[in-house]
Amino acid sequence: MPKVSKEQIAAAKRMTAxxxxxxxxxxxxxxxxxRGEYQLVAHDSFKINGESSVWHWKSRNIGGRYALNYLIYVENVSFVEAVQMLCGESPSYIPVEHEQIEKKRLPFKLPPKAADNSRVTRYLLGRGVSLPVIQYCLDLKILYESAGYHNCVFLGLDEQGVPQYAALRGVYDYGKTFKIEQEGSDKRCGFCIPPAGGSHTVAVFEAAIDAMAEMTLCGGKAxxxxxxxxxxxATEKEPLALQEFLRRHPEVTTIELRLxxxxxxxxxSECIQKVYAKRxxxxxxxPxxxxxxxxxxAKNKLMARIAAERAAVCR
Known part of the structure; x- marks a missing residue:
């Protein structure tokens, strides 16, 4: 196994991310x-300050300041390779493309399921999502509650109906909502609530809970x-999930951008419109x-209803 010296390690640590x-x-x-902040095009939850070079990948809760940690934790480069790269001893590795990084993605594995979905149901009801909409997603097996931390698990399926993507959302409030994508998730297979019958329309959202909330606001209509x-x-013109969905559904003619x-x-929304407007x-x-x-x-509508009910009781 190749080794690197203390001098090489010290030199590698000089370059900021x-x-x-x-x-x-x-x-x-x-x-x-x-202001003064940048993000990765491929991972918009990755933020880096242009002056201090301090970076933080929010969805994975990791961060740092130097290029060495960035290569190890973001691009999955081994410690030795990262040091050699930064010392100029492995220049051929420098132009690594995102596709090559994806090849190193860890195998996708779903979190284990809880005995029931009670906590997830209570959480979503508290967010203004209706019980029929929650049950619809549970019945389709695109939503479940994980064991252990009892997170909401929103699933994205491939063409064979096999989960290839999972977005996890915490049901407990610790001052900051827990949100993360399961390691190995394929962004092309986004969480999608299908209609009860055929449809020529797809509504596009940023998050799974937004899709469930809008369905609730529409009276639960599938x-x-x-x-x-x-x-x-903000500048992604053709999101992977939308590209893949439209490929699978040539019958769709209308796109509702509900970002x-x-x-x-x-x-x-403007970027997506420029790409798809002619088709x-x-x-x-x-919203x-x-x-x-x-x-x-949906949450505001729920709070307004609760307030109205309490006011009626007090009269």
Whole structure:
């Protein structure tokens, strides 16, 4: 097994992550909504400060400042290879593309299931999602409760109906909502609520809970496909989940863009419209709440109903 010296390790630790990315991955970075901050095009939950070089991959709860840690924890490069790369002894490795990184993705494995889905059901009801919508997703086996931490597990299926993607969302409030994609998830297989019958329309959301919330606001009607992109990049013109969905469903003619009503959601909507406008009937339908999403709308409607019921009791 090749080894590296203490001097090489010390030299490798001198390069910051932002310096490495600007020099060797210029196409991988884009500006984020925060001033002086950047994000990875392929992983928009990865943020890095342009001055301090401090980076944090929120969905995986890892971070650092130097290129060495970035290569090890983000691009899955071995310690020795990363040191050699940064010392200039392995220059052929520098132009690694995202496709090559994907080849190193760990095998996809679903979290074990809990004995029942009671906690997930209570959580989603508290977020304003109706019981019929929750049950619809449970019956389709695209939603379940994990054992241990009792997270919501939203599944994305391949063409054979086999799960290839999972988005986990915590049901407990510790001041910050737990949200992560299961290791090895295939972004092409997004969480999708299918219609009860055929449909020529797909509504596109940033998160699975938004899709369930909008279905609730529509009275629980299973009248169209509701697809979650699993997050967005403001400049991503053709999200992988949408590309794959449209490939599988040539009968679809209308795309409802129901992305968040914030700067990133609006920019993403504009980018997607530019790509698909000539091929599809596009409807830009953001939620009514500024800087909000459909889950916020459903929660607000629930709170308003509870307040009205309490007021009626007090009369």
């Amino acid at each position: 932002i310096e490495f990315l600007r020099r060797y991955r210029p196409g991988a970075l884009e500006k984020s909504s925060a 009248d169209k496909y509701r697809l979650s992109l699993g997050g967005i990049s 968040d009503n914030d700067s990133r959601g609006r920019m993403a 599809y009937n596009l409807l830009d339908l953001p 009514e709440i500024v800087n909000g999403d459909y889950a916020d709308m």
